[in-house]
Amino acid sequence: MNNLIFGIITLVVVSIGYFGSWRFHRKGQYRYAIALMIVSGLGLYFYISADFFLHYWDERYHALVAKNLINHPLVPTLYDNPVLPYDFRNWQANHIWLHKQPLALWAMAGSMYLFGINEIALRLPSILMVSIAVYLVFSIGGYLFDRKTGYLAAFLFSINGLVIPLVGGRKATDHVDICFLFFILLSIYLSVQYCRKENPLYSILIGISIGLAILSKWLPALIVLPVWLLLVWDSKKFSLKGTLANFAVLVAALTLTFLPWQLYIFSQFPHQAIWESTYNFDHLFHGLEGHSGSIFYYLNRIRINYGELIYLPLVWFIWKSMREIRNKKQVAVLVWFLVPFLFFSMAQTKMQAYLLFTAPALFYMTAEFFYAVVELRNRYRFKWFFTVVLALIILLPIRYCLERLTIFELRERNPQWVQDLRDLNKENIKKGVLFNYDHPIEAMFYTDLTVYPHIPDKEIILDLSGQGYTVLVNDDGTLPSYILDTDLLIKVELTKPAKH
Numbered sequence: 001m002n003n004l005i006f007g008i009i010t011l012v013v014v015s016i017g018y019f020g021s022w023r024f025h026r027k028g029q030y031r032y033a034i035a036l037m038i039v040s041g042l043g044l045y046f047y048i049s050a051d052f053f054l055h056y057w058d059e060r061y062h063a064l065v066a067k068n069l070i071n072h073p074l075v076p077t078l079y080d081n082p083v084l085p086y087d088f089r090n091w092q093a094n095h096i097w098l099h100k101q102p103l104a105l106w107a108m109a110g111s112m113y114l115f116g117i118n119e120i121a122l123r124l125p126s127i128l129m130v131s132i133a134v135y136l137v138f139s140i141g142g143y144l145f146d147r148k149t150g151y152l153a154a155f156l157f158s159i160n161g162l163v164i165p166l167v168g169g170r171k172a173t174d175h176v177d178i179c180f181l182f183f184i185l186l187s188i189y190l191s192v193q194y195c196r197k198e199n200p201l202y203s204i205l206i207g208i209s210i211g212l213a214i215l216s217k218w219l220p221a222l223i224v225l226p227v228w229l230l231l232v233w234d235s236k237k238f239s240l241k242g243t244l245a246n247f248a249v250l251v252a253a254l255t256l257t258f259l260p261w262q263l264y265i266f267s268q269f270p271h272q273a274i275w276e277s278t279y280n281f282d283h284l285f286h287g288l289e290g291h292s293g294s295i296f297y298y299l300n301r302i303r304i305n306y307g308e309l310i311y312l313p314l315v316w317f318i319w320k321s322m323r324e325i326r327n328k329k330q331v332a333v334l335v336w337f338l339v340p341f342l343f344f345s346m347a348q349t350k351m352q353a354y355l356l357f358t359a360p361a362l363f364y365m366t367a368e369f370f371y372a373v374v375e376l377r378n379r380y381r382f383k384w385f386f387t388v389v390l391a392l393i394i395l396l397p398i399r400y401c402l403e404r405l406t407i408f409e410l411r412e413r414n415p416q417w418v419q420d421l422r423d424l425n426k427e428n429i430k431k432g433v434l435f436n437y438d439h440p441i442e443a444m445f446y447t448d449l450t451v452y453p454h455i456p457d458k459e460i461i462l463d464l465s466g467q468g469y470t471v472l473v474n475d476d477g478t479l480p481s482y483i484l485d486t487d488l489l490i491k492v493e494l495t496k497p498a499k500h
Contacts, residue, residue: 007407014043041158048168049123052414059169066108103215104179129182136185152367161400162305173353183213184357187224195235207250211257234328283349293350307396313369337361417495421446432470
């Protein structure tokens with residue numbers, strides 16, 4: 001289905017919702033304002049998720065592993081039944097798949113178990129997590145600054161032009177980074193609740209949440225620890241002894257959450273686990289898979305992902321935090337962004353979503369800067385200049401959001417190649433192998449076949465047929481005579497997927 005009409009209707013309804021949210025915000029009715037913002041955001045998230053096909057990077061791999069996890073949650077596989085030899089070091093075509101931590105994959109598997117193996121079910125956990133995260137951003141911002149700052153930061157988060165395509169699987173690292181972002185936010189939200197209520201139970205919950213973040217995307221989740229320490233210090237409610245005791249409880253809880261899976265995979269799949277561990281470490285020193293960049297890569301990317309004026313609030317907030325160094329809440333926000341920014345800028349492998357979990361910190365900086373400019377406009381002449389700056393702070397992220405939604409592009413959202421693959425299920429093949437299809441990962445998601453991109457040799461056809469496999473070959477007009485003349489296989493004609 002063409003998305004133009006659907007997109008325009010979505011945009012109109014969502015715009016009305018956001019306008020209503022802003023009106024409630026102006027009246028100080030933040031409960032209704034945030035509720036309407038979340039509902040409006042859901043419209044954007046479901047719209048972008050309504051691509052009824054798997055996206056090329058990286059969603060197709062995550063989707064297939066999640067599908068396989070439904071049947072064996074503790075054995076993550078890509079090729080669930082690899083009938084041909086494979087290299088366990090090739091994460092794009094191996095059997096046991098440890099290329100990512102499992103939590104996001106388990107979430108997708110659970111959703112598809114409940115709602116069927118389809119694209120919306122696959123993306124539903126990301127939709128729900130981002131929707132909840134809108135509230136978390138608001139609530140944390142209300143504590144760190146005030147409710148109006150939290151509200152503006154939540155708005156910028158809800159429409160962000162990087163978050164939204166990740167929810168829809170359109171950008172690399174997709175649902176894994178959304179899951180990671182969510183548990184970082186949840187950890188900091190629980191830290192705020194701990195400072196407010198002084199309940200030691202929150203130390204356990206914070207530790208579990210950090211552990212779940214590690215199970216989403218590994219050790220950068222530990223950025224929560226210095227943020228927690230700064231917030232606890234700022235609250236002035238805890239003695240040194242109490243702080244150290246609760247910190248120890250927190251660390252114990254996070255360790256007990258993430259460590260069992262690491263011990264399990266190293267005992268059950270030692271070769272794969274060692275290889276992936278080494279491969280992860282190599283990201284620091286080598287630009288892997290073409291994802292390299294200069295030390296200024298992220299400094300350049302933030303203007304694209306968060307608006308071209310992002311440097312103004314960033315520099316202003318650093319200056320303000322240095323002047324008000326005793327304001328530990330401000331310093332916590334700065335640490336939240338700056339430490340990962342510097343670390344990943346030094347690392348050799350670079351991808352834009354690696355810093356997604358720091359995005360809320362940038363939104364808080366932007367919101368604080370926005371209201372600082374409002375005050376300047378009220379105090380000085382040349383109000384038009386300040387008004388232009390204020391408008392651009394809001395309009396540039398909105399523009400980027402609209403660009404990434406691709407509402408006004410003619411896009412095929414229910415392509416023929418997916419239907420062709422689904423039609424293969426009508427053959428009711430229990431034990432089959434498909435050859436000569438150059439998108440095998442997508443094909444294995446939509447079918448129960450084992451799929452390879454190459455044309456098989458005669459010996460392979462004979463061997464698989466002898467083992468009771470039904471052999472299928474995609475007839476793309478290039479099949480050799482020994483394939484065309486044999487009756488040991490089924491020839492099918494499948495539409496080639498377009499790269500999205």
